[in-house]
Amino acid sequence: MCSYIVEKAALVGSAKGRKGWMRIDTANVYFDHPYYSTLDHVLAIDFTNEGEGGRDRVAVELSADSARALVARILAALASGEAAHGGPAPAITDSAAAA
C-alpha cells in the first residue's frame, strides 16, 4: 500500500541529525513502504521540528516486529529509569531508593 496516513505525536525533546543536535517537537509515524530499507513495509518515524518549518528530520525505519519490541523497551526503560531517578510512582521510587 501507499498511503498518506500519518500519526503525529507532539514531543518535547531533541535529536541529532545531519546538522548536529536540534530541538524536536513532532514525530511523524507511519507504516508504509520504506525509502531505504529493503523490507516491503516498515514502521517509519520522522523526528522533526515543525515549529521551525520541519525541513530537517531524523528518520528511522523499523521492521514491524522490532518496532513493537521497541515500544515495550521504551516503556520498560521509562519504568526502570523513573524508578531509579525518583519517578512519580512512590512504590517504584522506594524500590529504586532501596536498590
Place this chain on the structure above:
Amino acid sequence: MSPYRALQAETVKCGHNGDQGEAYYARPIAAGKYPGIVVIHHLPGWDEWIMEVVRKLAHYGYAAISPHLYFREGSDSPDDIGARVRAAGGVADAQVVGDVAGAIAYLRAQPNASGKIGMIGFCSGGRHCYLTACTLSGIDAAVDCWGGNVIVDNPKDLNQKRPVAPIDLTEKLNCPLLGIFGNDDANPTADQVNRTEAVLKRLGKNYEFYRYDGAGHAFFNTWRDAYRPEQALDGWKKVLAFFARHLASSATSIAAE
C-alpha cells in the same frame, strides 16, 4: 523495430500557471517524431527508479517526462522531500493535474513531438493517472499501475486536497486505460480492482486490466523487495504493447526487440 539505444536525458523546467518545477526528460537522439509519455511518480517521490522508468520508455521510442510533483518543497533528497509531503498530507489533486498538464504542454512544444500523448503512473501516481485521464482532454492512452484509493470506501478519507474519489469521475474518462495490479496488494485490494473494472465495464469504457498472482504493490520496482521479475517483465510487455497500439508510432515493444 530496434530499440533506441542512443538517448538524451536531462532535467528541464516545466509547469503550470506560473509554477515552474523540475522534470526529468529523456528521448531518443535520432531525428524523428516521437509520441510523448508523462511518467507520474510514486508516493515516495521523484527518485532514481522513476528516472530509470523515464529512460526505459525513451529506449522504446518515446519522449518521456516525469514532472517532480514535490518540487515546491525545495531541492533536498527525494526521501526528505517525500517525508515532508507525507507529513503535510500529500499533494493536492488539482495541483497534480496542473503539473501533469504542464508536462504535457512541454512535450507538445518539442520539435520531436508526434502529437500523441500517453501517461503512466505508479502507486499514488497510478491514482493520479486515473484522475488526470478523467480530467484532462487530449490524452491518447493512460496506464494505472496499482493506484490505490481510486475507490474511496470511507468518505472520511476525502478531504480538501483529495475532494473526489477518482472512480466517481470515470464517466469522463475519454482515452483507453490499461490497469496493472498485483493480487496480493493491500491498496488497491483485489476487490477494489474488481469494483473499478465493473464501473469501467458498465460505462462502456475502453480498458484492459491485468492482474498478477504472486505480486503485491510496486512489483515493477527493482529497488524493492516487492520486485517480481517474472510478473514485471510480462507487465512491461503489456504496457509497451498498449502504448505502441494507441500512440502508433516508431515506438517499439519488448516482443519486437
